Amino acid sequence: MDGDVLYSSVNFHQKKQRKGKLQNKKETEDPSEDVTYADIKIANTFRIQNTDVDSKEDSGESPKEVKESNPGSTAGTSGLSKKTSAAPVPCPNVNTKACWLILLLLIILLVAALVGFVISSRSCSVCPQSSLLFDSKCYFFFTDKMNWSKSQDNCTSIRGHLAIIESKKEQEFLISNLGNKTDEEKSYWIGLSDQVTEGHFLWVDNRPQDSKGRFWGLREYDHGQEPDNWTDPVHNPAGEDCVHLNKSEHYSGWYDNNCEIQMKRICEAACN
CATH class of the missing domain: 1.20.5 (Single alpha-helices involved in coiled-coils or other helix-helix interfaces)
Structure with missing residues (x-):
């Protein structure tokens, strides 16, 4: 019934364009042959499919069985869904x-x-000509003498500080560069002191001395262990609160001394 209505609609449309010819043609030709548009053919096909389903229902076969009678289409669809879902x-x-x-x-x-x-x-790989490079830091071995406080000020003026020793390798590097063989005095201020609290040593950046990185030396005259904070009512009443790095004939390491003693210094700065 729906198919007949669609054919009637098309016939009316063609009638509007070629009224005379369509009237004569309609009298001689079969109406079913007047299907010329794709939508009418699709509608006609749909009617055939419905008719096919109706015939199947008349024969006692369920719609489910009709679907199963076309395994090609369902198998293809299910196969496609499996492929797309498997990510x-x-x-x-x-x-x-x-x-x-x-x-x-x-x-x-x-x-x-x-x-x-x-x-x-x-990280940098070059230091100023007057310094030595170690572990991305530059070390300046100044041989003019100052007390500990002025030595720190001088290091600050070159954007550095008195040397902070944080590892055995750094200690060995500095010891190996303390003057030449003919230089008898091999003592340089470093950035360690206990001026705030006796026995509690701090670096110039206010970090406490690491218990694992202590390199205190032995004294030549009595082979005793530093630091000793030696005091004397006449010669050294203030005691020994500042630390210098020293290399002697038999020993090397850290030694505390009076902070006003004039000594060489090692400045440490980041390389640019």
Whole structure:
């Protein structure tokens, strides 16, 4: 019935364009042959499918059986849905949450490695001609003599500070560069003192001395361990609160001394 209405609509449309010819043609030709548009053919096909279903129902076969009678279309559709739903899994044998945590950890490690590479690539490799390079820091061995406080001020004027020794390698590097073989006096102020509280040594950046990084020397005359805070009512009433690095014939290391003693100094500065 729906198909007849569609044909009638088309006939009316063609009638409007070629009224005379269509009237004569309609009298001689079969109405079913007047189908010329794709939508009418689709409607006609749909009617045939409905008719086919009706015939199946008349024969006692259910619509479900009709669907099953066309295995090609359903099989293709189900196969397509399986393919589209199967997304690739980055960790097929690991729980989904654990998988994403692993991926996140890998990303963090990668970023950390990149940051480390950038920092290391930006570290300097050249110091001023009058200084020595060690571990991205420049060390100045000044041979003119000052007391401990003025020595620190002088280091500050060159954008540095008295040397802060943080490792055995740094200690050995400085000891190996304390003057030449003919220089008998190999004592240089470093940035350590206990002027605030006796026995509590602080670096010039106010950090306490690391218990694992202590390189106190032995005395030549009695082989005793430094520091000793030696005091004398006449010659040294203030005691010994400032530290210098010393290299002697038998021993080397840190030694406390009177802060007013005139001594050489080691300044440390970041290289540019």
